Amino acid sequence: MAPEELSTAAVRRLIEMAGADRVGDDAVEELGKILEDYAVKVGTEATGLARHAGRKTVKAQDIQLAVKRVSSPQGP
Numbered sequence: 001m002a003p004e005e006l007s008t009a010a011v012r013r014l015i016e017m018a019g020a021d022r023v024g025d026d027a028v029e030e031l032g033k034i035l036e037d038y039a040v041k042v043g044t045e046a047t048g049l050a051r052h053a054g055r056k057t058v059k060a061q062d063i064q065l066a067v068k069r070v071s072s073p074q075g076p
Contacts, residue, residue, distance in 0.1 A: 006032050042066045 008025075011032045015023045043058075045066035050058045 004032055005036055008032065011035065038070070041070050045070050 008028050011028045012023050015027060015031060042063060043066075046058045046062035049062040049065055050056065053062075
């Protein structure tokens, strides 16, 4: 994968927003990897949906449907 796109500070804040009092660097790194991987999968699916609809622009509706498709038990 390419260099990390999400900042460690942003990932740390997300974990803290979820209620953690303390957050280990290893937890921040691991969640960052997982979130980036998921975001790329959703983005890829959304791009395909936009192209199928004859558009170059990915819209919110593409992201919403892509999340449902990527998160479904059967997957895309």
